[in-house]
Amino acid sequence: MRRFAIFLPIFWPCAAIAQSGEEQRPRIVVNSAATVPSPPDRAVVSFSVHGEGATSDEAVRDMVAKRDAIEKGLAGVSARPDIRAAQVGIAEVRGRDCNRNTYGNPRLSTGECAIIGYTADLQVEFRTAAVNEAGTMVSLAGRLGATNPRIDRYFLAEDKEIRRRGIAEAVAEARLQAEAIARASGVRLGGVLNVSNLSFNGPGPYDEIVVAAARVNSPPPPPPPPPPVAIGLKPRAIETQVRVQVIYAIQP
Template identity: 30%
Template sequence: MFAAPLLLVLASAAPVPPMAPVPPSQIEVSGKGKVATPPEIATIAYTVRGEGATSDDAVRTVEADRKAIAQAVSQITQAEFNDGELSIQPVRGLDCKEEFASVVLSKDACAVAGFVASMSVTAHIASVKDAATVVGLIGRLKGFQPSVESFGIKDEPSARSAALAAAVKDARASAEVLALANGARIGRLISMTTVPRMESDNRSYLTIRQEPPPPPAVLAPVKVNITPAPIETEATVTATYELLP
């Protein structure tokens, strides 16, 4: 008597959805890699300054000194020169009373006495050990405030690749140690990302600009051999591994 209603209730019940698969346990680690490469390029910055009664005279002095410095440096090492902005400023006497942001006529006490022209120059030289020697030579040849700005390498992409490989190896080693400490082992690699690095000098290759034939040898510069620290290239990755029992 009661079997039929029971069957009807069972037939009208909603089907039970299948259970969603349980995602595998995971472990996320970071790895760091670093490679040291001896520097292969030295970057030297300086300013060439010229004075004259006219702006043309000041610019001619800048051009003459700029060429003299380039030719002298090229006798010591291969170099690439990058010229910056050229500026020309009028010079007035000490009795001229100029106020900030004011415009004065160029007459009487404020008459223009001459002009000063200046150009910033950057030199990339191939002989790192001679960088300090070149700085002294540039100073002797009227280069204003010469200084070694930085050191670099020719093939930055290769150094970057080596640092990434070391970072990946370090991440896996860390994952294995942590998994073992928890009585487990690592499985397949699920994901990996790199941490963006800060922008740096992207120069990869040193190109040499041909200069005119050098003049007769100048007085030998003061020799200063330097040994800068290796260039360190770093990389960081974040890796996620499957954690197996």
């Protein structure tokens, strides 16, 4: 736990008191922060799946067969896989001599610009609680035909309790520092006038909306692969930072 505090004793001038019509007493303002390190409990692995074929259907079947093999392999590493498709697209493939400049005149799909095949691409995000096996999942996805597999990030599925701990630590530290300021200044610390949470809580747990590509009947997946190359990883801790501002009265 790392903590620091900024202290701003404020003494309100008489002119301000006269303008507001209310008596403003001197006060001590303390900005305190606490950082709570926690091991992540979720990892996000992302990759793309590429398929090719003479027709769009063949390209999609190729892509889906690879996707199914990858999902089956990853399910053997993570007991409860959460695989989500982000984008799916099909593109026409023409000869290398075809020049279809979008700013020029339209060209028919004949001659040099005749369609010679199709590609299908699917972007996938895989969320898992097996954070220490995320590197192995990247290795396995690459072996099974995934394109550009990688670990995107680690995160906490729920951090409310951690933030509550941080708030308690920050407020307790603010009290200690305010007492030290009062003693050093020769004044008596009064009660709390106001407490503000200055933290940005960030996004909460991910929702359950899933955008998935439609499944297409595909040939049987390849036989189970040999054990993947293990990549031992220990992710660094997630540092949850909480900031509070506490305003104390000064007793007369």
